Amino acid sequence: MNKWEKFKRKFIERFPEEDPQLLDYIAVYDIIRLVVSGTSNRDIADILYESEDYVESVTLEFLDFSGYKENLDFSPILQYQRLINRGKQYPFFSQCERFLDIKRKVDDYYARN
Numbered sequence: 001m002n003k004w005e006k007f008k009r010k011f012i013e014r015f016p017e018e019d020p021q022l023l024d025y026i027a028v029y030d031i032i033r034l035v036v037s038g039t040s041n042r043d044i045a046d047i048l049y050e051s052e053d054y055v056e057s058v059t060l061e062f063l064d065f066s067g068y069k070e071n072l073d074f075s076p077i078l079q080y081q082r083l084i085n086r087g088k089q090y091p092f093f094s095q096c097e098r099f100l101d102i103k104r105k106v107d108d109y110y111a112r113n
Contacts, residue, residue, distance in 0.1 A: 007023075008020065008023050008024075011023050018109065019105065022105060022106070022109055024062075025062075025102045025105060025106050026106055026109075028058045028062055029102070029103075029106055030048060031044055031048065031050070031055055031058045031059070032058065032059065032062050032063055032099050032102065033099070033103075034047070034048075035055075035059050035063060035067055035068070035095070035099075036063070036075075036076050036077040036080075036092075036095055036096055036099045037075050037076070037077055037078075038068065038071060038072030038073075038074060038075045038076055039068070039071055039072075040067070040068045040069060040070050040071045041055045041056050041059070041066075041067040041068060041069070042069075043071060044067075055067060062098065062102065063095040063098050063099065064094070064095070064098065065095055076092040076095065076096055077096050077099065077100075079092075080092070080093055080096035080097075
């Protein structure tokens with residue numbers, strides 16, 4: 001068992017009422033927040049001192065797409081928040097919805113603890 005798995009086990013023992021995946025959400029939060037802001041995988045890797053492959057694997061696992069090759073000229077999450085109530089639908093909306101679901105869970109955890 002690697003260190004991360006040991007750490008997760010200790011977290012679950014200490015906080016049995018919490019969703020075990022919450023720790024994963026907290027660990028990758030900065031990556032997925034930057035992705036839904038329109039930042040490229042390469043720039044995220046540079047900012048967070050990670051490999052592009054790791055950024056892409058996190059993006060695939062948590063947002064169900066591979067991320068962006070280049071920085072976008074707009075922020076998908078801001079566009080989502082502006083357009084969702086207008087009945088419009090764009091391909092990046094599903095990633096934004098996944099991110100907001102994770103964000104709610106993380107925010108709820110921090111509000112309680």
